[in-house]
Amino acid sequence: MAAALIIAGQTIKPGENRIIDVPLPDLYMHTALSMPVQVIRGRRDGPILFVSGAVHGDEIVGVEIIRRLVRSKRLQGLRGTLITIPVVNVYGFINQTRYLPDRRDLNRCFPGSEAGSLAARLANLFMSEVVSKCTHGIDLHTAAIHRDNLPQIRAALDNPVVEEMARAFHAPVIVNSGLIEGSLRHACQQANVPVIVYEAGEALRFNELAIRAGVRGVLSVMRKIGMLSQSRSQQAKLHEPFVARSSTWVRAPQSGIFRMLKPMGAKVNKGDCLGMVAAPYGDEKSETSVEATCSGVIIGRTNIPLVNEGEALFHIARFHRPDEVADRVEAFHTNLDPALDSSAPEEQPII
Numbered sequence: 001m002a003a004a005l006i007i008a009g010q011t012i013k014p015g016e017n018r019i020i021d022v023p024l025p026d027l028y029m030h031t032a033l034s035m036p037v038q039v040i041r042g043r044r045d046g047p048i049l050f051v052s053g054a055v056h057g058d059e060i061v062g063v064e065i066i067r068r069l070v071r072s073k074r075l076q077g078l079r080g081t082l083i084t085i086p087v088v089n090v091y092g093f094i095n096q097t098r099y100l101p102d103r104r105d106l107n108r109c110f111p112g113s114e115a116g117s118l119a120a121r122l123a124n125l126f127m128s129e130v131v132s133k134c135t136h137g138i139d140l141h142t143a144a145i146h147r148d149n150l151p152q153i154r155a156a157l158d159n160p161v162v163e164e165m166a167r168a169f170h171a172p173v174i175v176n177s178g179l180i181e182g183s184l185r186h187a188c189q190q191a192n193v194p195v196i197v198y199e200a201g202e203a204l205r206f207n208e209l210a211i212r213a214g215v216r217g218v219l220s221v222m223r224k225i226g227m228l229s230q231s232r233s234q235q236a237k238l239h240e241p242f243v244a245r246s247s248t249w250v251r252a253p254q255s256g257i258f259r260m261l262k263p264m265g266a267k268v269n270k271g272d273c274l275g276m277v278a279a280p281y282g283d284e285k286s287e288t289s290v291e292a293t294c295s296g297v298i299i300g301r302t303n304i305p306l307v308n309e310g311e312a313l314f315h316i317a318r319f320h321r322p323d324e325v326a327d328r329v330e331a332f333h334t335n336l337d338p339a340l341d342s343s344a345p346e347e348q349p350i351i
Contacts, residue, residue, distance in 0.1 A: 005048075005081060007037060007129050012081075015043045022129055024090060025118060033091075037130065038070055038084045046080025047225050050130050051218055053085065053140045055107050055184060057092015057099070058203040062140025065214035068347060074219055080227045083134060088126060091118070096204060098144065108180070110187035123187075131188055136165065136225055137195035138218055139184055142203050142210070146304040149315075150264050150329065151200035151213040156185070157243070161194040167241060168224035169196065169217035172265075172332040173299055173317060173325065174243045196221075202303060208350045212336045239332075242325045244317035247299065252277055252307040253288050262314070264301055265333075267326035268292045274314055277307060294318055297325045 005012045008022045021034035051069065053062025066086040069075075075082065087093045089106050099105055104119035112123025131137065143149040154177040155166040166174050177197075179186040188195040198217060200210035222228045252258065256277040262268060272292045279286035290313060300315030307313065319325045 003045075005039065005041065005133060007039065007083075007133065012039045012041055014041050014045075016041050022125065024125070025121065035085065035088065035090050035125075038086075040070065040075060040078060040082045040084075042078035042080055042227070044079045046078075047136055047227055048081040048083065048134045049222065049225070049227060050083040050085065050134045050137045051140065052088050052126075052130075052137070052184070054087040054089055054093050055139060056105070056141065056144075056203070057087075057089040057095065057097055058145060059098070059140075059142040060093075060204060061142045061201040061207060061210050061214065062198075063087060063093075064206060064211050064350075065140055065218070068211065068215045069218055072215070072219065074228060077229060078227060082222070082227070083130060085126075085130060089122070091122075098203065107184055108182035110182055110184050111190070123184075126184075127187060127191070131191055131193055134193055136161075136221075137184075137188055137193055138165075138169075138221060139195060139197045140214060141197055141199050142201040142205075142207075143199070143300060145203040146302060148202045148207075148264060148301055148303050149199045149210075150299040151198070151210055151217075151332070152299055153217075153241070154185075154197040154199055156189070159189070159194055162196060164224060165194060165196045165221050168221045169198065169241075170220050170239070171198065171200075171213060171217060171241055172239075172329045173297070174241050175247060175299070175317060176243055176245075206350045209333060209336050211350065213332070216336075239328055242319055242321070242328065244296075244299075244319055247296075247315060247317040248294055249312040250274060250290060250293055250314040250316060252309055252311045252313055253290060254286075255307065255309045256280070256286065256288075258290070258302070258305045258307045258313065260301070260305070260313075262298060264298055265326060265329035266298050267296075267322045268298060268316065269295045274298075290314075292316060295322060297322050297329065 109119040112120040152173040201207035296316040
């Protein structure tokens with residue numbers, strides 16, 4: 001028999017699919033607020049996986065990934081329990097901002113405390129009501145506002161279970177990223193719950209490729225850890241991801257208007273011209289080349305052409321075989337064509 005699962009005082013039995021409103025501190029107008037948590041329990045015992053979105057309130061790609069995930073027919077025959085939290089930072093989501101009302105970053109406040117700041121209390125609530133009940137976790141993120149990320153996994157690969165999950169997600173790139181104190185990943189490691197982070201797209205924007213890759217990746221991890229039956233036809237299409245040795249940001253050499261010349265996922269060599277920064281009035285003497293400081297593949301970039309000196313413009317990941325990574329990224333995009341990809345629920349693509 002599966003163990004009892006209790007969230008916010010409510011018991012969810014095997015075979016049930018329920019949405020539970022976890023109470024949060026009221027808004028200052030005394031408007032009641034809650035964090036919706038959907039729990040889908042299989043009839044058979046197994047892992048308990050949480051999938052969280054919008055820890056940063058403006059990162060909405062994860063919200064759509066979770067919406068599609070819970071509608072997926074592939075959850076039939078689920079073993080174990082799937083707990084989805086599409087919007088963790090409800091306060092930031094309401095205000096379309098990354099932060100909480102007190103300007104704190106929730107992802108630097110875990111594990112939190114019952115008597116701390118609003119951010120600390122929300123972090124503590126999430127840890128006690130969700131993380132403490134789980135065996136695995138996937139946290140969904142995007143780049144910050146006006147920035148874009150290639151679909152990628154951030155994970156501390158010194159943990160073999162985390163590495164297994166990271167590789168199973170089948171994003172084209174894995175960044176072996178250390179744990180930052182105060183982050184959800186760090187708090188989960190302290191609680192012995194292996195977690196990976198999926199990064200893709202831009203804040204406050206939907207990106208169909210990032211969404212489809214996210215849904216496919218979560219389902220793939222669920223297969224790997226034994227929550228869903230293996231699909232040989234689907235797994236045959238997926239390639240082993242590349243692990244970045246390290247990564248670095250290329251910064252603006254001067255302030256001005258930036259003209260980007262290299263796309264996301266491109267392979268670049270040290271010294272390549274990535275773009276030009278110029279004054280707005282067209283003086284050729286004011287124009288400066290932005291050059292790659294290392295060889296690798298572009299996995300992140302700015303989307304706004306108005307830049308200040310020192311501003312991060314391109315995120316380049318270093319690989320042993322960057323040519324192969326660039327080819328794999330191109331194939332990854334092709335495989336996610338809605339006409340070819342059958343791994344996600346049938347949805348009209350977001351344009």
